[in-house]
Amino acid sequence: MSTNVQKFPRQFPIPAGPGFDPGLDPRLPTRTGTPGSKVGPVSVGHSVHPVTAEPPKVGLSEICLRYRTQSGESLLALDNINLQVRAGEFVCIVGPSGCGKSTLLHLIAGLQPPTSGQILIDGKPVQGPGTDRILIFQDHGLFPWLTVGQNVEFGMKMKGILKAERKEKTAYYLRLVHLAKFEKSYIHQLSGGMRQRVAIARALATEPDVLLMDEPFAALDAQTRDLLHDELERIWSQSGRTILFVTHNVREAVRLGDRVVLLTFRPGRVKSEFPVELPRPRHLEDPIVARAAGKILDELRDEINRSLEAEYNEGVKPRIKPEVEEVRI
Amino acid sequence: MKRAARYLIFYSALFGLWTLLAELKIWPPYLFPTPWGVGQALYAGFQDHTYWIAIRVSMQRVLIGYGISVVLGMILGLGVASNKFLEETMGGLLVSLQSLPSICWWPLALLWFGLNQNAILFVVIMGSLLSVTLAMEDGRKQMPKIFGQAGRNLGATGFKLFWYVLLPASLPFIVSGLKQGWAFAWRSLITAEMLYLSLGLGQVLMMGRDLNDMSAVIAVMILIIAIGYVVDGIVFKGMERHLQNKWGLTPAT
Numbered sequence: 181m182s183t184n185v186q187k188f189p190r191q192f193p194i195p196a197g198p199g200f201d202p203g204l205d206p207r208l209p210t211r212t213g214t215p216g217s218k219v220g221p222v223s224v225g226h227s228v229h230p231v232t233a234e235p236p237k238v239g240l241s242e243i244c245l246r247y248r249t250q251s252g253e254s255l256l257a258l259d260n261i262n263l264q265v266r267a268g269e270f271v272c273i274v275g276p277s278g279c280g281k282s283t284l285l286h287l288i289a290g291l292q293p294p295t296s297g298q299i300l301i302d303g304k305p306v307q308g309p310g311t312d313r314i315l316i317f318q319d320h321g322l323f324p325w326l327t328v329g330q331n332v333e334f335g336m337k338m339k340g341i342l343k344a345e346r347k348e349k350t351a352y353y354l355r356l357v358h359l360a361k362f363e364k365s366y367i368h369q370l371s372g373g374m375r376q377r378v379a380i381a382r383a384l385a386t387e388p389d390v391l392l393m394d395e396p397f398a399a400l401d402a403q404t405r406d407l408l409h410d411e412l413e414r415i416w417s418q419s420g421r422t423i424l425f426v427t428h429n430v431r432e433a434v435r436l437g438d439r440v441v442l443l444t445f446r447p448g449r450v451k452s453e454f455p456v457e458l459p460r461p462r463h464l465e466d467p468i469v470a471r472a473a474g475k476i477l478d479e480l481r482d483e484i485n486r487s488l489e490a491e492y493n494e495g496v497k498p499r500i501k502p503e504v505e506e507v508r509i
Numbered sequence: 510m511k512r513a514a515r516y517l518i519f520y521s522a523l524f525g526l527w528t529l530l531a532e533l534k535i536w537p538p539y540l541f542p543t544p545w546g547v548g549q550a551l552y553a554g555f556q557d558h559t560y561w562i563a564i565r566v567s568m569q570r571v572l573i574g575y576g577i578s579v580v581l582g583m584i585l586g587l588g589v590a591s592n593k594f595l596e597e598t599m600g601g602l603l604v605s606l607q608s609l610p611s612i613c614w615w616p617l618a619l620l621w622f623g624l625n626q627n628a629i630l631f632v633v634i635m636g637s638l639l640s641v642t643l644a645m646e647d648g649r650k651q652m653p654k655i656f657g658q659a660g661r662n663l664g665a666t667g668f669k670l671f672w673y674v675l676l677p678a679s680l681p682f683i684v685s686g687l688k689q690g691w692a693f694a695w696r697s698l699i700t701a702e703m704l705y706l707s708l709g710l711g712q713v714l715m716m717g718r719d720l721n722d723m724s725a726v727i728a729v730m731i732l733i734i735a736i737g738y739v740v741d742g743i744v745f746k747g748m749e750r751h752l753q754n755k756w757g758l759t760p761a762t
Contacts (some may be wrong), residue, residue: 286658291658309661309662314662314663315658315659317655317658319655321655323674323678325677325755334663334665338665366755366756368757382663
């Protein structure tokens with residue numbers, strides 16, 4: 181595995197405002213490099229201890245996934261994925277469609293086992309689903325036969341938490357996503373953005389350590405997505421949760437993540453990791469965000485072209501020109 | 510209002526025609542009774558409690574039989590849907606068995622259970638079990654996978670997963686099958702009841718024939734239709750409407 185790591189220099193001095201820097205949060209363990217990769221100490225003006233005694237929050241070692249297609253051939257979807265995520269870190273995983281990034285989240289969620297390799301949470305191997313890691317699906321996966329409140333309550337009910345406590349927490353998490361008024365509504369009565377917020381509340385209500393988000397905002401319009409970015413960043417900085425966020429939108433990844441992990445097209449391998457050291461809060465339209473995204477996109481482009489070639493098979497091979505929307509600043 | 514008017518016109522025309530034909534006396538009254546004759550038979554039947562008892566006995570049987578079918582059918586359907594081996598082997602068998610009219614199980618039921626209530630229940634179960642099983646199998650397959658994943662993800666396992674997630678998630682897809690199962694159960698019951706002294710509606714119907722009382726025959730037929738219609742219209746239509754409101758599905762027209 182050759183992981184190549186790039187860094188973005190700060191474009192502007194850090195504003196001395198309330199911008200959230202997870203590295204300065206004393207509750208969180210310090211940042212460590214990914215073993216096997218050459219992540220240098222990050223230059224954010226605080227000391228970095230390269231080794232900590234605590235195991236990473238999420239540790240993936242040598243994850244491979246092979247499955248049989250309908251035509252009977254064996255396909256390698258994920259190949260030797262190694263990734264360490266420390267507690268409280270916001271890691272974004274990008275890659276072309278078909279690189280297995282969603283599948284990787286399903287594996288971490290325990291919804292299916294990897295063919296080989298190990299998934300560790302706090303150093304303990306994952307055996308099936310658990311409410312310490314909750315997956316938020318792209319099409320939200322909310323239960324249409326339950327009200328908004330009952331959806332948020334669901335995980336707690338499965339855990340056997342008493343009704344009074346469930347009610348209280350449901351109200352709290354609905355307030356957190358600004359949906360307190362919609363407790364009695366059914367899912368189909370909500371807009372796409374509201375549904376995704378319910379999904380976030382439902383996930384948070386089980387109080388997981390790790391949130392796994394599978395392109396949660398991909399189907400939303402731009403304004404709603406911007407709003408949810410802000411909300412997610414706020415919730416993350418308040419709760420100190422670890423987030424693994426899968427997206428195909430590089431700028432979204434840079435907007436949100438402490439680190440962006442780029443996967444290759446089939447089989448999915450970790451191609452590069454990019455620590456993002458831009459000050460928070462960030463905005464999708466910031467030139468520095470766009471510039472950082474441009475760098476990642478340059479690498480991603482090769483993978484996208486490979487995926488397009490595979491998709492069009494032996495027909496015309498379209499190529500993405502360097503001047504795509506993402507790099508224009 | 511308009512709909513009520515249409516109903517009124519249609520049914521008064523129907524009754525008018527019936528009365529006219531009966532009054533013309535083309536056929537003798539014991540073969541073609543007047544609507545009043547049938548009305549009187551209905552009144553008399555309820556008056557001497559024959560119909561009340563028959564309805565109670567029949568409903569009790571159909572509820573037990575149908576209930577067993579629903580429970581068994583759901584288990585079988587889930588099994589067939591989630592096991593590739595069962596699906597390939599039993600799936601085809603179930604479909605072919607469905608072409609067998611349920612009353613064909615009657616001789617077998619008689620030999621196994623004897624001439625009693627259990628034989629009738631058996632026929633009712635065999636009549637509706639397959640519809641429920643096939644509906645459940647189909648519903649389980651049509652149900653979006655994401656619900657099961659989300660449920661497991663949130664900590665639901667085993668029976669909890671079935672009861673709180675898989676069952677409610679597949680309800681909109683199986684409600685038509687449940688309805689069909691009910692219709693088959695009701696028909697099988699009446700058929701089986703006609704074949705022996707059973708106290709149910711089927712026997713009361715045959716009694717009318719034995720007494721050469723056409724008014725009573727038609728009266729019981731009307732009862733059988735009415736009960737089937739009421740259960741369908743109240744229980745199943747209500748269930749469908751309830752599901753549509755919750756899920757935000759547009760009502761099927």
